[in-house]
Amino acid sequence: MTYLKIAFRNIFRNKRRSFITLSAIGFGVASLILFGGFIANLMLMLGEGTVWGGVGHIQVYRKGFSENFGENNLFFTLKNYKQLMEKLNSIEDVWITTPRLQFTGLISTGESTVSFIATGIDPEKESKFTSALNFIEGENLMGTDGDNAILGEGLAKELGVKSGSVITLLTTTRDGAINAMDFLVKGIYRSGIEALDRRSLKIPIRKAQELLYMDEVQTLVVVLNKTGNTGVVKDRLKDLINREKSNIEFKTWVQLSTFYRQSVDFLKGIFRVLQLIIAIVIVLGIMNATIMSVFERTREIGTIMALGDKRKKVLMQFLLEGAILGVIGGVCGILLGFLFSMVINLLGGIPLPSAPGATIPINVKIDMVLQVLISSFAIAVISSFLSSVFPSWKASRLEIVDALRHV
Amino acid sequence: MEEIRNTYVAEAVKVSKHYMLGKTKLDALMDINLKVKMGDFMVIAGPSGSGKTTLLNLIGCIDRPSSGSIKIEGVDTIDLPHNLLADIRKKQISFIFQAFNLIPVLNAFENVEYPLLNRKLSKDKRKELAMNALENVGLRSFHKHLPNQLSGGQRQRVAIARALVTSPKIILADEPTASLDHNTGVKILQLMKEINCTQETTFIFSSHDPKIINLADKIVYLEDGRIADRKESAK
Numbered sequence: 001m002t003y004l005k006i007a008f009r010n011i012f013r014n015k016r017r018s019f020i021t022l023s024a025i026g027f028g029v030a031s032l033i034l035f036g037g038f039i040a041n042l043m044l045m046l047g048e049g050t051v052w053g054g055v056g057h058i059q060v061y062r063k064g065f066s067e068n069f070g071e072n073n074l075f076f077t078l079k080n081y082k083q084l085m086e087k088l089n090s091i092e093d094v095w096i097t098t099p100r101l102q103f104t105g106l107i108s109t110g111e112s113t114v115s116f117i118a119t120g121i122d123p124e125k126e127s128k129f130t131s132a133l134n135f136i137e138g139e140n141l142m143g144t145d146g147d148n149a150i151l152g153e154g155l156a157k158e159l160g161v162k163s164g165s166v167i168t169l170l171t172t173t174r175d176g177a178i179n180a181m182d183f184l185v186k187g188i189y190r191s192g193i194e195a196l197d198r199r200s201l202k203i204p205i206r207k208a209q210e211l212l213y214m215d216e217v218q219t220l221v222v223v224l225n226k227t228g229n230t231g232v233v234k235d236r237l238k239d240l241i242n243r244e245k246s247n248i249e250f251k252t253w254v255q256l257s258t259f260y261r262q263s264v265d266f267l268k269g270i271f272r273v274l275q276l277i278i279a280i281v282i283v284l285g286i287m288n289a290t291i292m293s294v295f296e297r298t299r300e301i302g303t304i305m306a307l308g309d310k311r312k313k314v315l316m317q318f319l320l321e322g323a324i325l326g327v328i329g330g331v332c333g334i335l336l337g338f339l340f341s342m343v344i345n346l347l348g349g350i351p352l353p354s355a356p357g358a359t360i361p362i363n364v365k366i367d368m369v370l371q372v373l374i375s376s377f378a379i380a381v382i383s384s385f386l387s388s389v390f391p392s393w394k395a396s397r398l399e400i401v402d403a404l405r406h407v
Numbered sequence: 408m409e410e411i412r413n414t415y416v417a418e419a420v421k422v423s424k425h426y427m428l429g430k431t432k433l434d435a436l437m438d439i440n441l442k443v444k445m446g447d448f449m450v451i452a453g454p455s456g457s458g459k460t461t462l463l464n465l466i467g468c469i470d471r472p473s474s475g476s477i478k479i480e481g482v483d484t485i486d487l488p489h490n491l492l493a494d495i496r497k498k499q500i501s502f503i504f505q506a507f508n509l510i511p512v513l514n515a516f517e518n519v520e521y522p523l524l525n526r527k528l529s530k531d532k533r534k535e536l537a538m539n540a541l542e543n544v545g546l547r548s549f550h551k552h553l554p555n556q557l558s559g560g561q562r563q564r565v566a567i568a569r570a571l572v573t574s575p576k577i578i579l580a581d582e583p584t585a586s587l588d589h590n591t592g593v594k595i596l597q598l599m600k601e602i603n604c605t606q607e608t609t610f611i612f613s614s615h616d617p618k619i620i621n622l623a624d625k626i627v628y629l630e631d632g633r634i635a636d637r638k639e640s641a642k
Contacts, residue, residue: 003524009512305468305510307522307569308497310490400469404504 007320009217010293017289021162022329024285025384028278029376030340031332035274036372037341038350039267043363046264048256053191054130056221057230058089058237060250065218074103078248079217087244091236093229098125099217099396105171107201109159116155117199118169120208120217129223138163138187141204143160149183153261154198156188163187169203171293175214181211184254192354222250230254241344259347279379282329283387290391294318315396322388323381330380334373341366415481416499416576416609417466422475424461424632435461436632439475444573446607448600450620459613460581462629464586466494466611467500467579480576497525501570503580507562509554509569515541515561516550519568537557540568544598559579560591567598579608584616596622 011018042377053058065076081099089096101120106113133140137156141148148301149167151159161167163185170180183203208268209215224233230252237250243255254260294301344350349365419441426433436458443449443466451459464470465477468484476485479495501522502508507607509518520537528536541547544564554562563583564585570578580599584592600622602611612619620626628636 006510006512013512299506299508300510302469303504303510304498304521305493305504306502308493308525310493313525381518401464404469404508 021285021289025380026332029380032334032376033337038367040367050260051253055253057224058222060220064247080216087243091231093224093372096223096226098122099300100219108168118201120205134190147183147188149203150187152200153190153196175329181182202335237302279383282383286384286387290388294391298403298406302400305400311396315392318392323385326381326384330377415442416445418478420476424474425473434632448603448610449625450612450623451627457629458632463579463613499576501575501578502564503570503583505585507566507581514551514553515565519572522573540572544568563595580612
């Protein structure tokens with residue numbers, strides 16, 4: 001017989017109370033796992049949405065581009081970008097490298113004129129990975145695709161154009177000259193971000209270069225075979241830059257997406273608040289259970305101390321019981337979390353309306369994240385242990401004669 | 408001096424114990440002098456509130472006197488810290504309580520084994536000692552029974568086995584027959600007397616039960632916290 005065995009038996013001595021306490025811990029842990037898994041899936045969707053929505057995994061620029069972006073962005077361009085693309089493509093885990101050239105100007109139909117943000121793209125390569133574009137009319141650019149353009153939904157609406165309409169793009173070149181070109185609207189898309197769709201359009205990169213009188217590009221978008229490889233490829237790219245002393249810089253999709261970073265911080269903040277609330281619930285539950293247990297077993301405490309047990313032993317016995325309650329509650333919580341998440345995922349996830357500024361509703365599933373499982377379990381055990389410290393200490397300080405007299 | 412130290416297993420020297428009831432001072436014991444020899448079968452008798460249990464608690468080192476000293480095997484316990492008092496209880500003193508005070512989640516064997524957990528003994532040795540103690544009280548076949556599956560007499564026998572298992576110098580029994588019917592009480596007392604005779608274990612009772620008083624070889628009468636009378640019968 002060990003003290004552990006005694007602790008287990010004492011826990012299940014009052015089955016109803018232990019059941020209620022364990023339920024509180026179990027449901028607390030399960031809710032942490034569910035919410036943590038929900039957030040993880042939401043972050044994953046946000047992340048993948050960011051990457052496959054057009055940002056790619058890594059973007060490579062000429063050194064100084066990031067600092068000067070907006071004002072002199074046509075001056076910080078990659079000259080021998082085709083050669084650089086070959087080098088980037090040779091890096092392990094890189095799937096596609098595609099060039100981009102972004103510029104602003106005015107778009108006109110003859111009747112109305114509005115400002116735009118255009119991106120010159122390689123239609124063939126871009127179509128392989130920009131899965132987030134949802135065409136509500138017409139179709140995507142393909143091949144080299146001549147004088148065609150695709151427009152964001154809001155921009156098309158503002159101009160009153162449809163697929164097949166002709167538009168004129170007017171822009172200022174790097175040297176300050178004004179140039180204009182006509183394009184045929186091939187498709188109207190919805191990217192999921194309303195603000196972007198009100199101003200954005202895409203044309204083939206060759207046409208963009210022609211319009212701007214330049215052979216260069218600003219950005220090389222690197223797409224990997226897996227988002228999880230971003231860190232490794234980032235290191236490989238750093239090595240390449242150091243080795244060849246290249247005049248380039250790069251940013252990962254996390255660095256590029258402020259929305260993603262802010263969303264992650266926001267969700268993590270909410271999760272921490274929930275963790276705190278659950279910890280408080282566990283502390284109160286266990287403290288109540290331990291205080292009741294000490295009260296009911298006061299005479300027993302007096303007896304074992306009369307038999308020669310020291311105060312430390314009494315303290316350890318009750319602490320052990322608190323910790324065991326936490327461990328059992330934590331394990332039950334993990335099992336409940338697994339069960340609930342399985343049911344939710346089988347039912348297709350949790351439907352959510354579109355995020356502010358976005359246009360597409362989403363279905364969020366529950367991911368099982370090891371870190372969340374460990375932290376939730378740790379919260380259960382640590383909270384249980386800490387909450388039993390005070391009642392256990394009080395139990396160990398009982399005077400034997402008073403404890404023996406307790407009825 | 409050395410001879411005296413070895414002769415008395417417990418001594419109370421000018422022991423007084425006061426309690427505060429609000430602002431009123433209550434004298435539970437006053438100037439008690441008592442010497443207990445090895446193998447004594449002593450009863451501290453007296454009416455309710457005379458201080459019997461208080462004196463027993465002081466001898467058992469589970470309470471401290473307000474003045475005077477309690478010596479166990481010649482060692483003055485008055486200034487000993489909690490841990491050392493616990494060691495003295497563990498090694499030299501055992502208790503039998505009126506309400507048996509068995510641990511409800513442990514079966515008879517485990518209750519008896521419990522005081523041995525504090526000692527450096529193998530599992531097999533603990534089992535042997537606990538089963539022997541249960542055998543001595545006639546409850547070997549009940550070793551797997553939980554306290555609530557035993558009668559009052561059987562529970563008190565388990566409590567006696569628990570008190571005996573560590574081979575203590577002194578067993579303190581506070582009203583051990585008060586919760587038992589007459590016949591069971593007689594049997595329990597006969598068992599303790601037998602142990603006293605065969606194993607020379609010292610028993611100190613607090614009781615006003617005539618059955619115990621008749622069986623005792625030393626009787627100390629308390630009245631209002633003072634020793635009113637002492638009697639000694641030939642063994």
